Amino acid sequence: MxxxxxxxxxxxxxxxxxxxxxxxxxxxxxxxxxxxxxxxxxxLDWAFFTRGPAPTGVEGGGVVHAIVGTLIIVGVASLMGLPVGIAAGIYCAEYPGTRLATATRFVADVMNGTPSIVVGVFAWTWIVAPQKHFSAFAGSVALAFLMVPMVLRTTEEMIKLVPHSLREAALALGYPRWRTSLAVVVRTTLPGIVTGSLLAVARIAGETAPLLFTALGSQFLSTRIDQPMAALPLVVFNYAIGPFEEWHRLAWATALVLILVVLVLSVAARIATRGRFTLRG
Amino acid sequence: MATSTLPERAPAPAPALPLQQRHVGDRVFRLLLTLAAVAVPVLLAFLVLELWLGSRAAIERFGFDFVTSSTWDPVAERFGALPLVVGTLVSSFLALLIAVPLSLGVAIFLTEFAPGWLRQPVAFLIELLAAIPSVVYGLWGIFVLVPFLLRWVFPVLQDWLGFLPFFQGTIYGPSMFSASVILAIMVMPYVMSVSREVLLAVPPSQREAALALGATRWEAVMTAVVPYARSGIVGAVILGLGRALGETMAVTMLIGNRHDISASLFAPGYTMAAAIANEFAEAVADIHLAALSYVALLLFLVTVVVNALARLLIWRVARGVEGGRGA
Incomplete structure (x- = not known):
């Protein structure tokens, strides 16, 4: 008892x-x-979103240079990373038994676990070192590298959910395989693929480590992709470890903007597919 | 694919293109997809190659002594990464020590005990932690966590556990311990959500059998559910380890960045990732850059091994349930 x-x-x-x-x-x-x-x-006032950084020691200033920088760096990264990731994901789902699909899937898992700082070193050795100057483009390459495995796996998972009967119906109507894939299979999963892409964009938008010695950061509003460029995460980092109260204030504000961007993207993407995804890569 | 069982020519509406051209379309489509699929392994191979080329000078000069020597002197061009390796291991293990019991507790609560309406929202909130950028953790760590630890946690730990060498000596804010705490918070969502998936994969008959034998709900979990999922949970922990090893920004901002091995967890330390982050952009000597690339290469190799091990363990549990899906 x-x-x-x-x-x-x-x-x-x-x-x-x-x-x-x-x-x-x-x-x-x-x-x-x-x-x-x-x-x-x-x-977060008007000046914060419209001005560049104030001279050191002067109050005020904004982060418009970093907002523009992040948009450009992440945009270029998406242009490179998304098509490769999505296409490779379609390959893995459409030809699942092939040796290439197995290898690609395995490699994507390895890439997913690769520390982003290592990818930064890779982009430096590949692009920055031969050119002998830092560039936003090298940062985009590093971020694109990080995007590929994330998009690949979500695309593949989404396509796997398409029922066989749908595919068979299209083929029975005389559609060639490529049109079946594009017009029926991919099209049905398009919302899922868009969601996966949004999540990947959200994740890389907050990445700092790969940009440290590629995009480097800059005090000026620049749109030249072959030159150093500011980015929101870099601003948070540099201001946070800096000595001035004013910088710390800007670091908090910038971090708030960054997290709003990241959270809005991830939550929107997540709600759109009602929990089919997890937020981790 | 199942398409091979279908007749080659469908009798239905006349296809828009002659058969010959359809094959061309198929071939072009497959070629494009194949190119993308090939690009992925090629990219990774290229990464390894570039890292190796970048670090070759250091590999040739220091060889394996690189990881056993602890002098890091860019001026004298002598580099030994032992403090970095030790710092990486210590911070990651300490982080797991804090994060694993918490994450497992959450995972068990969410799969076994929580009311249905609570499960999804809580899991979602905790996974939200994984969406917060590392640099934001660092910022919060510097200005909120470290002052809090300095004021309330470190002195208490020293009072209680001061007889252990880990808790002796001067207390620093940015230290191995601070970095481990922030790492623990960052790793938690990964361990939690993977172990949750693994626990969800345990067949209900497993817990029903234990309950039918008269076990309490907790006993059912500990005797029937957790042992069944054990290797998957170990996999989740190792996956968390992989994350912790490579985590850069938050650690760089909190660990104090000193090339030193000290017994005290309250002293500043360094990790492999943090050293690369701090020194790479400022390194001027080729051999310094090569040494940092060497560190990156080692870090990459370690994370590959750790992640492969984790996937294998998780896959073993998942396979038991899903019947070997995929190829």
Whole structure:
């Protein structure tokens, strides 16, 4: 009798304990978002979005150079990374038994686990070193490299969900295979592919490490892809480790903007497919 | 694909193109897709090649001594990465020590005990942690977490556990311990969501059998569910390790960046990724750059091994349930 009570109590206790783990795990999320809002929201004014950085020691200034920089770097990265990732994903789903599909899928998993700083070193050795100057393009290449495996796997997973009967119906109507793939299979999964792409964009938009010695950062509004360029994550990093209060204020505000971009993209993408994806890569 | 069982020529509406041209379309389509699919392994091979070429000078000069020596002196051009390797391992393991019990607790709660309406939202919120950029963690760490740890956690730990060498000596804000705490928060969503997937894959009959034998709900979980999913959970932990090893920005901002091995967790340290992040853009000597590339190459190799191991373990559990899907 006593033993049964003890076992029941222990069970209840442990359930309470794992419940507590949930609360503990959610605390950092709340704190981070809360601090970003409290410390960052006050600085988001018109000047913040329209001005470049003020001279060191002067109050004010904005991050328009970094906003433009991030748009360009991420845009160019998407132009390179998305088509390759999506096409390779379609290949893996449409010809699943082939040796190439197995190899590509495995390599994509390896790439997914590659630290982004290593990809930065790769882009430096490949592009920056021969050209002998830092460039936004090298940053885009590094980010594109990170996008490919993410988009590849989501595309493949989405296409696998298409029922065989749909494909067979198209083929039975006399569609050639390539039109079946494009007009029926890919088209049905288009929302899913778009979602996967959005998630990938959201993830790389916040990447800092691959840009440190490729895009490098810049104090000026620049649109030249072959030159160093500012980006939001780089601004957060440089201002956060800098010595001035004013910089810290701007770092919080910039981080808030960055996280809003990332969260809006990921949450929108996630809601669109109702939980078919996880946010991790 | 199942298409091979279909007749070559469908009798239905006349195809827009003659058969010959259709084959051309198929071939072009497949060629384009194949190019993209080939590009992926080629890119990775290229990455390895470039890293190797970039670090060749350092490999030839230092060889394997690189990972056993602890002098890092760019001026004298002597480089040893032992403090980086040790720092990477220590911070990652400490992070897992904090993150794993928490993540497993959350995963168990969400799959076994939570009411249905709570499961999705909580899982979503915790996965949201994975969407926060690393640099934002770093910012929050510098200005919120480190002051908090300095004020409330480190002194208490030193009081209680000061007899251990890990908790002795001067307390620094940016330190191995601070970096491990932020790493733990960052790794948690990965470990949580993979172990959750693995636990969800355990067949219900498993827990029903334990409950039918009179086990309490907790006993059912510990005797029937967790052991069944064990290798998958180990896989989830190793996947988290892979993440922790390569994490760069937040660690760089919190670890203190000192090429030093010290027993105290309250002292500054360094990791492989952080050293690359800090020194690469400023390195001028070719041998310094080569040494940093060498570090990158080693880091890459370690993460590949760790991730492959994790995938293998997770795949073994998942295969048992899904019946070997995919090729």
């Amino acid at each position: 006593n033993r049964r009570i003890w076992r029941r109590t222990r069970s209840g206790l442990m359930v309470g304990l794992v419940g507590l783990a949930v609360v503990l795990a959610l605390v950092p999320l709340g704190l981070i978002l809360g601090h970003l809002l409290v410390k960052g929201a006050g600085s």
